[in-house]
Amino acid sequence: SGPFTILDQSVFHKRYLRKMRDLGEGHFGKVTLCMYDPNNDGTGEHVAVKALKHDGGGNQHECWLKEIDILKSLYHANIVKYKGCCTELGGKVVQLIMEFLPLGSLKEYIIGCKIGVPQCLLFAGQICQGMEYLQSKRYIHRDLAARNVLVENDNLVKIGDFGLTKHIPEEKEYYRVRDDGESPVFWYAVECLKESKFSFSSDVWSFGVTLYEILTRCDPAMNPPKKLTEMLGHTHGQMVVTALISLLERRKTLPCPKDCPHEVYMLMKQCWNVDPDQRPSFKSLIESIATIRQSYEG
Numbered sequence: 676s677g678p679f680t681i682l683d684q685s686v687f688h689k690r691y692l693r694k695m696r697d698l699g700e701g702h703f704g705k706v707t708l709c710m711y712d713p714n715n716d717g718t719g720e721h722v723a724v725k726a727l728k729h730d731g732g733g734n735q736h737e738c739w740l741k742e743i744d745i746l747k748s749l750y751h752a753n754i755v756k757y758k759g760c761c762t763e764l765g766g767k768v769v770q771l772i773m774e775f776l777p778l779g780s781l782k783e784y785i786i787g788c789k790i791g792v793p794q795c796l797l798f799a800g801q802i803c804q805g806m807e808y809l810q811s812k813r814y815i816h817r818d819l820a821a822r823n824v825l826v827e828n829d830n831l832v833k834i835g836d837f838g839l840t841k842h843i844p845e846e847k848e849y850y851r852v853r854d855d856g857e858s859p860v861f862w863y864a865v866e867c868l869k870e871s872k873f874s875f876s877s878d879v880w881s882f883g884v885t886l887y888e889i890l891t892r893c894d895p896a897m898n899p900p901k902k903l904t905e906m907l908g909h910t911h912g913q914m915v916v917t918a919l920i921s922l923l924e925r926r927k928t929l930p931c932p933k934d935c936p937h938e939v940y941m942l943m944k945q946c947w948n949v950d951p952d953q954r955p956s957f958k959s960l961i962e963s964i965a966t967i968r969q970s971y972e973g
């Protein structure tokens with residue numbers, strides 16, 4: 676590159692991308708820890724690289740390119756940073772390059788270390804800030820859960836996966852999807868289960884389940900699928916969704932976690948209101964959580 680070549684920081688060359696280890700798999704994507712090491716001396720930077728798992732044809736490729744465009748357009752302290760792309764075969768294969776968050780998913784982090792209620796509420800508030808920003812751009816996440824939140828450090832979390840994120844056009848209130856493979860039904864609002872109707876309010880429902888995960892410290896014995904399946908009794912297969920709908924409509928929800936302040940459980944219950952319009956906004960959740968946290972810190 677000559678003296679006048681504008682160095683485009685968002686172009687990553689495959690030859691300098693060194694695979695270190697797998698970080699996890701999403702719906703159609705696989706994320707790997709790589710070192711981007713153009714000097715080839717091990718002094719490069721760690722990056723998280725997401726690629727399409729298997730291009731199963733269909734509209735997967737354009738969905739993948741759409742996911743990349745969405746993350747590229749987001750700039751917020753509580754959303755994982757887009758760094759660039761690595762293209763191969765003339766753009767046929769595109770890999771998404773993101774900042775690497777060393778402490779991994781909130782789910783793993785919380786199981787590992789017993790954090791107190793104030794830190795739980797700090798993380799919950801940050802997730803709401805990221806979601807409020809996402810909604811300001813008219814995106815619905817559709818897969819908000821502790822597994823998709825990443826930890827930068829003891830005081831900072833970011834939303835880290837946008838595999839199911841969709842844009843809601845101005846004139847529309849919700850997004851209707853054909854049911855795709857493994858849907859996270861135990862994080863889904865009742866209208867998502869009944870009519871596949873996703874909206875800003877259904878993301879609030881999923882936040883309520885994520886808040887429950889945080890306050891249970893992601894204890895496997897208390898996790899939403901396990902707890903809700905227990906409440907369903909001995910229902911199996913497709914009947915699960917039908918039974919889950921009637922459970923949620925009878926306002927049978929996840930129980931209050933141990934040492935969870937009553938007012939925090941009340942917030943979860945509001946997020947799980949059967950009527951989407953009765954659920955709080957992320958804006959009001961940010962204020963409520965901050966108030967509770969301040970009362971906790973005295």
Ligand SMILES: COc1ccc(-c2cccc3nc(Nc4ccc(N5CCN(C)CC5)cc4)nn23)cc1
Nearest residue numbers: 698699700701706723773774775776777778779836
């Ligand atoms: C659904 O799976 C993922 C996996 C990684 C990511 C992702 C995206 C964008 C940035 C980013 N940084 C990290 N960091 C990270 C660090 C450690 C681990 N480990 C997972 C396996 N554990 C045994 C050790 C920690 C996972 C992810 N993950 N990550 C998103 C979704």
